[in-house]
Amino acid sequence: MKFCSECAHPVELMVPAGDNRPRYVCVHCETIHYQNPKMVIGSIPVWECDGELQVLLCKRAIEPRYGYWTLPAGFMENNETTADAARRETEEEAGANIELGDLFALLNVAHVHQVHMFYLATLRDLDFAPGEESLDVQMFREREIPWDELAFPTIRTTLEFFFADRARMRAGGGYGFHTQDITRPMRVDS
Amino acid sequence: MKFCSECAHPVELMVPAGDNRPRYVCVHCETIHYQNPKMVIGSIPVWECDGELQVLLCKRAIEPRYGYWTLPAGFMENNETTADAARRETEEEAGANIELGDLFALLNVAHVHQVHMFYLATLRDLDFAPGEESLDVQMFREREIPWDELAFPTIRTTLEFFFADRARMRAGGGYGFHTQDITRPMRVDS
Numbered sequence: 001m002k003f004c005s006e007c008a009h010p011v012e013l014m015v016p017a018g019d020n021r022p023r024y025v026c027v028h029c030e031t032i033h034y035q036n037p038k039m040v041i042g043s044i045p046v047w048e049c050d051g052e053l054q055v056l057l058c059k060r061a062i063e064p065r066y067g068y069w070t071l072p073a074g075f076m077e078n079n080e081t082t083a084d085a086a087r088r089e090t091e092e093e094a095g096a097n098i099e100l101g102d103l104f105a106l107l108n109v110a111h112v113h114q115v116h117m118f119y120l121a122t123l124r125d126l127d128f129a130p131g132e133e134s135l136d137v138q139m140f141r142e143r144e145i146p147w148d149e150l151a152f153p154t155i156r157t158t159l160e161f162f163f164a165d166r167a168r169m170r171a172g173g174g175y176g177f178h179t180q181d182i183t184r185p186m187r188v189d190s
Numbered sequence: 191m192k193f194c195s196e197c198a199h200p201v202e203l204m205v206p207a208g209d210n211r212p213r214y215v216c217v218h219c220e221t222i223h224y225q226n227p228k229m230v231i232g233s234i235p236v237w238e239c240d241g242e243l244q245v246l247l248c249k250r251a252i253e254p255r256y257g258y259w260t261l262p263a264g265f266m267e268n269n270e271t272t273a274d275a276a277r278r279e280t281e282e283e284a285g286a287n288i289e290l291g292d293l294f295a296l297l298n299v300a301h302v303h304q305v306h307m308f309y310l311a312t313l314r315d316l317d318f319a320p321g322e323e324s325l326d327v328q329m330f331r332e333r334e335i336p337w338d339e340l341a342f343p344t345i346r347t348t349l350e351f352f353f354a355d356r357a358r359m360r361a362g363g364g365y366g367f368h369t370q371d372i373t374r375p376m377r378v379d380s
Contacts, residue, residue, distance in 0.1 A: 003198040005191045005223070010198075018322060021267065033195070036228045037266050039305065076227050077211065081298035081371050082305060103296065103369055108271035115229065115272060132208060177367045179293055181271050 006031045037113040040154075041085035042073020043121035044162055045098050047139060053166065054139035055159070056123065058093050060151055061135045068151035071118060071158065072096070074133075086119040094137045095129040098122060101175075105161055107154045108181045116154040116182075120175060142166075153182045196221045227303040230344075231275035232263020233311035234352055235288050237329060243356065244329035245349070246313065248283045250341055251325040258341035261308060261348065262286070264323075276309040284327045285319040288312060295351055295368045297344045306344040306372075310365060332356075343372045 001024045004011050009028035016023055016032050024033040045056040057069045072093040076085040083100055090096050101120030108115055130137045140146070142163050150156050161178040169175075194201050194216035201214040206222050214223040235246040247259045262283040266275040273290055280286050291310030298305055320327045330336070332353050340346050351368040359365075 001195045003193060003195050005193050005195045005201075008193040008198040008200075011195075034265070035268055037268055037270075038226045039229065075224070076305075078225055078227055078303040079300055080227075081300045082296070082369075083298070083371075084300070103367075106272070106293065106296075108273070110269055110271045110274070113268040115266075177293075179272075181273075 001033060001035075004029060004031055005033065035113075037110075037115055039076040039082065039085070040073055040114055040116045041076045041082050041089060041119075042071045042116070043086045043090045043098060043100065043119045044071055044104060044158065045090060045094065045096050045121040045123050047123045047126060052141065054141055055145070055162075056094055056096060056128065056137060056139055057146075058130065058134040059136040059138075060133065061130070062133050065151040067135065067149075069146050069149050070151040070155050073116070073118070082117055083119065086117075086121070090121065091131075093131045093134050095127075095131055096137070097124040097127065099124060103177060104175060105158045105178045105180070107157060107179070109154060110181065111183070116152075116158075118154075118158045153184050157182065191223060191225075194219060194221055195223065225303075227300075227305055229266040229272065229275070230263055230304055230306045231266045231272050231279060231309075232261045232306070233276045233280045233288060233290065233309045234261055234294060234348065235280060235284065235286050235311040235313050237313045237316060242331065244331055245335070245352075246284055246286060246318065246327060246329055247336075248320065248324040249326040249328075250323065251320070252323050255341040257325065259336050259339050260341040260345050263306070263308070272307055273309065276307075276311070280311065281321075283321045283324050285317075285321055286327070287314040287317065289314060292365065293367060294365060295348045295370070297347060297369070298371045299344060300371065301373070306342075306348075308344075308348045343374050347372065 004026035007029040011024040013022050014025050047054045072090040074089040098121040104120045105118045128137050165175045191214045197219040199218035203212050204215050237244045262280040264279040288311040294310045295308045318327050355365045
């Protein structure tokens, strides 16, 4: 940020009176330009048939991590709820028709100023198709998940939580709600 | 937003190519200025003695809702996690020394572009004091909660969830994780 978005005067990085951290401040019109973390919201769309579960993943058609696999997810927009955002991103990236379930995971990625959230979701049919930001959309059984080609640590962590809960469900448990801090760089191959 | 924060050229509200909603766009340097929801994070600090539980509330010294009671909470900052934000706000607004527990509630307030989250928290001592944004900090038993003088619907909803879980705990339950959409205006007296 170089200029005030209200009056076009150059901004200065300074600690405003009564504050305790540097902000971009316009000394001309006195606007303080706060910068805050963003939410990335997605879903874990599943299809279960004859006791076998498959998870929908999208192959990214955009940077960062072009060509890597992700759960459908993206930046939450103004005027929508976290659930609205999960439904919209799943529709936009995978053309998928889902019934949204509970919030399943909340992952802090503080070093990139993001909080990622993923909802449980059930596919209503297998009539999906890649949107503009996806090269491909495919269903994966647990043993087929491309762990080495996942786009982000939050995708890996969410899928690990998901399959761990699935394993416990055979002993009578249900899906939990999971939180974790991600401190590895987003683009590390892992 | 009137001017580009990168080059000071006037921005235009338009739907960028490949997008489906209006954004502030700089036709000079081609920067798209996205605007996204913000997170407000806080805690429910409690003190339990002889089986009687009290909750800490702060009386707001700032607008909106000056003079009304709130759980300690505020805007999440860059470079911190949601838990970091809950601890920081509790320290800043109430000078309270807490042990943070699990995330307890996530409330969507879409019409003001906010998501509010509250963590469970246990006070380590009763050595608290109002910060710059609080007129007063007090402990309240359930029957003493000033329901008609609470600052925001998300505070009321979070406290309702909290005491409902407490009531169920007498029958052997634990604290859950709760989500809700708030569609009432933030400043309505309720």
